Amino acid sequence: MSSENLGNYRLIDRLGAGGMGEVWRAEDTRLQRLVAIKILSERIANDPEWKARFLREARTIAQLNHPNIATIYSIEQESDKLFIAMELVEGESLATVMSRGALPPAEAVKIFKQVAEALAEAHDKGIV
Numbered sequence: 371m372s373s374e375n376l377g378n379y380r381l382i383d384r385l386g387a388g389g390m391g392e393v394w395r396a397e398d399t400r401l402q403r404l405v406a407i408k409i410l411s412e413r414i415a416n417d418p419e420w421k422a423r424f425l426r427e428a429r430t431i432a433q434l435n436h437p438n439i440a441t442i443y444s445i446e447q448e449s450d451k452l453f454i455a456m457e458l459v460e461g462e463s464l465a466t467v468m469s470r471g472a473l474p475p476a477e478a479v480k481i482f483k484q485v486a487e488a489l490a491e492a493h494d495k496g497i498v
Contacts, residue, residue, distance in 0.1 A: 375399075376396070376407065376409070376448050376451060376453065377446055377448040378398060378399050378400045379396040379397065379398055379399065379405065379407055379455065380396060380397045380399055381394045381395075381396050381407065382394065382395045382396055382397060382404075383395050385406065390408075390410060390411060390414070390420070390423075390424055390427075391408060391409045391410045391411040391414075391424075391453075392408070392409050392411070393406055393407065393408045393409075394406070394407045394408075394409065395458060396455075398443075398455065404458045405443065405455050405456065405457065405458050406440070406455075406456050406457065406458040406459070407453050407454070407455055407456075408453060408454040408456065409451055409452070409453040410424045410451070410452040410453065412450070412451075415450060415451070415452055416450075421452060424452060424454075425445060425452075428442055428445045428454045429445075430497055431456075433495050433497070434491055434492060434495060434497070435491075436487070436488055436491040438484045438485070438487055438488035438491075439488050439491065439492070440456050440457040440459050441456060441457040442454060442455075442456045442457075443455040443456055443457070464481070
């Protein structure tokens with residue numbers, strides 16, 4: 371893929387897609403660091419309800435400060451594209467890890483502990 375710019379970000383490669391949009395690995399050209407960019411899907415970008423949900427998600431996550439929760443850097447709009455710039459967390463998805471078979475108990479406990487700590491942080495901030 372040839373790189374594409376979105377504001378001050380240079381999109382490098384698509385990491386995934388979901389119901390609300392796509393997530394890209396990108397370079398913040400101002401700060402010269404890698405970030406993740408979550409772009410609201412064009413098919414729902416003009417729907418006020420979906421746009422509000424997207425913004426609410428970003429604002430909610432931005433309240434959290436925890437090593438097991440990606441940090442939100444900004445909410446931005448470039449032309450008709452609304453997006454969130456956030457911390458890029460490198461690694462494999464849990465689905466990829468699990469596709470190789472059952473985890474050793476110690477590894478499963480380590481992952482469960484990290485998830486539980488992140489959820490506890492969210493709950494402490496009133497996020498359920």
